[in-house]
Amino acid sequence: MWLDRSLEVLRSNGYKITRPRRKILDILDQVEKPMSPYGIKKLLQDDGGYLDHVTIYRILDLLSTLNLVHRVLSVGGFKKCTLHN
Numbered sequence: 001m002w003l004d005r006s007l008e009v010l011r012s013n014g015y016k017i018t019r020p021r022r023k024i025l026d027i028l029d030q031v032e033k034p035m036s037p038y039g040i041k042k043l044l045q046d047d048g049g050y051l052d053h054v055t056i057y058r059i060l061d062l063l064s065t066l067n068l069v070h071r072v073l074s075v076g077g078f079k080k081c082t083l084h085n
Contacts, residue, residue, distance in 0.1 A: 003029040006068045013066060020051050024059045025068075034072040 006025050007017055015021070027043050028035065035043075037056040044051055051059075060078050063069040069078045 006063075009066050009068060015062070020055055021059055021062075023049060023051065024056065024063070028063075028069060028078070035078060037078075 003025055006029075007022075010017060010021065023044060024040060027040055037053055037060060040056055040060075041051065041053055060069060064071060064078070071078055
């Protein structure tokens with residue numbers, strides 16, 4: 001449900017669902033704990049994928065701007081936001 005709503009928010013704000021954005025959203029949808037950009041990069045690599053850390057930071061920044069994730073300063077990671085309809 002979070003993933004579908006996140007994709008809808010991206011589209012409704014004029015953003016394309018690119019493969020890198022989708023990969024990041026898929027990872028965040030599957031985890032319950034905050035993930036650092038480097039943790040996300042590691043999960044991608046473990047799954048045979050790759051995104052450089054700059055791309056990951058840019059995507060997380062966009063998702064944060066759209067209130068789809070929020071930064072958890074105490075652990076240096078990002079966590080998906082609860083979306084209210």
